[in-house]
Amino acid sequence: MTAPVSDHYSAPRRSALAATVVALVASVTGCAGTRAPGDEPAPTGQALVIGASLELTGQGSALGTQQEHALRILAAKLDVDGVPVGRTRRPVRLELRDNQSDPTLAARQAGELAGDEGIQALVGGTLPETALALEGVARKRKIPFLSLAPGAAVTGSPDDEGYVFKLTPDDADVARRLAEAVAAQKLRRVAVLAAQGSHGDAGAEALPTALKAAGVRLDRTGRLPATGSDFRAAVRRVATGRPDAVLVWATAPDSGAAAKELRRSGYRGAILFDSGAVAEQTLRGTEASAVEGAYAVHPMSLNGSTLTSIAGSALARRDFMYRYLQEYGEYHGFAPYAADALELVAAAARLADSLDRGRIRAFLETQVVEGMAGWYAFSPSRHGGMEADSLAVFVVSQGAWTRIS
Template identity: 30%
Template sequence: MPRWRNLAAMLAVALTASTGCTDANAGNDADVVVAASLELSGNAADLGVAYQRALELRAAQINASGLLGRRRVTVRFQDNRGDPAIASSQITAFTEDPSVVAIVTGACAECTIGAAERIDARRKPTIALSPVAEVSAPVSQRRYIFRLAPNADDNAVVLGRELGRAGQRRLAFLSSDDAYGRGGTDALTREAGKIGAKVVAHAQYAPSDADLGHAARAALAGNPDAVVVWGYPPQAALAVAALRGDGYHGQVYLDADAAGDLFLGGPAANTDGTALVFIQTLAIDDVIATTPAKAARRQWFQDYTSHYGTYHGHASFAADALQLVANAVARSGSIDGETLRARLETSQIDGLSGPIRFTPNNHSGFMPQALTMLEARAGRWRLAG
């Protein structure tokens, strides 16, 4: 039996022991079908493909574990190309399909927000992998939508603390001109004020831009001590390359959603020395596995890397999303939407991405204590210091 099957079996036993669900699904045979609308092409394909790979691998692990008894979890994928109209059509079809138990959506905030009313009306539990708070809030209008991704406010707090520690007082922001970038800018501006830093420039780029030279020059016009880049992985790498190409040798900081592949090649080869706020899993080789949760994260990292040849930082969020759905089914013995929603909003696990806690009043489950500082060294991400 492959080692990841052994790990999955151990995790399933632990879950059963902690929840008191002993073979709750023994008499149920219906598959647990999860539908995923992801950005498998277009500007955010880097993230979408990582989510797809993680969901496929985690589904195999869950099925090998026996967590769901005779049931099997299957994932159906559709490419929304980062287009809210396409995503809305896909998600609408998912909500109307009685065989679909739950939905996973990707980084595109508008793609989920545009379908929010239909998701709630059809009572279809949905976990979004978007960093934008409005995807899952207010809860009164998003009863069936949960969110699992680093939060802008939490990212900004960690970055602000690091900027203050390093004595960076003249800051430039370089961010995407969308809900994700604007939310990050607002959060980081607040944190900069708390450490007495001055924002000397703020440059934006369109999510579809491939040439970030103009934005980089605008960010550097204020002669900053440090530049904070707030963008998804491909454009974050392009932004750093543009800054270095313009002769900037100061410190560059990245927010959590800029995390991409473990190994830094192509445009990302220019990121050596760059700081990143993210979770430990991307640099798990530097972490001593002193707890079962850390051991599970290390094993997940190794399994994903052995399957796909590298590791993508955001893979663990997608894997945790699927695990949360499987756990909700295992705990309740049901695939009813209302039952699963109730289970999800009281879920508490030490996931592959870190501690996750949902409550009836907060459908954003990722906990900020999982965030730490990483740095690019010798072509890969490492724990800072």
């Protein structure tokens, strides 16, 4: 398949972004391990503390545990020399909580964390439901919150002074790229299988518009039952019409389970996933043979690629991947989001010369940077998500994600 690569930036736009990245890479990498020989370390001050509510167990654990690993790796790296804030270097401390994929528990944890005056920002929520629960508390308590869940774009609001930021791609951008991939293969009739919940709702809403724009006919849309349920009935309803492709919009482990049922039902057409499928479970166990040859749209960082040739950004990504492999044995493409969240907060604190939550929020919304997962271009009116130009198409080949566009 040779899906076209959409360029959403003009040359001047890309040049401006690249110039900003150079400055920000320098500012962030200055936080860890870059002190010149002979330099005296700055005095140590109050810690930069990040509160995180993550799905370490339950439905979202496939993605939540990756974020815990990423936070630990970046915190250890930044803590080598500390984060320079004003005339002091601040140690980095994480306050990690397992929300068990439960929005009610996530909201309670957010309230506890936000109530601690020593915490500068909240990170978390790989499920839309838990992210929304965290977001509500962050808005009320006026603490910067960096969401890791897929979903609609987050924007600044006069009511909350823009305390919420989103790092994952927007649904419309992922849907557009999936539709382009289908059209590039000259597949004309497709069906959609969307998960239950907010994530599935977003896909079911975004895909019809994207498919129509690409000249692809949507035959039918089916909804998968709750995680852990029997998917056979839902799968057979969409496979009955023998579509050229089935687009599965769901997070792991539902993505692989849906693909397995599609193949078991006798369906032999193309299968395409949104970025929520990119997790270890999708390529392992009984789903492995079912997903071989399937496609996914995901930020191109999945295989270590960068959007630019900027040395600092490429080196940071390679270093993160090496550390992740060394610590946990296998690198996962969803992992860099939490690492980027921590880097963004550290850079904002450095630029603000302060650990004040309001000042960190103000400097978060000025950042235009290529992180390890992809490009971010925050502004007072736009707090997410990842830039569309970060997305690429991958295929599962011999049990691994291989970039094809």
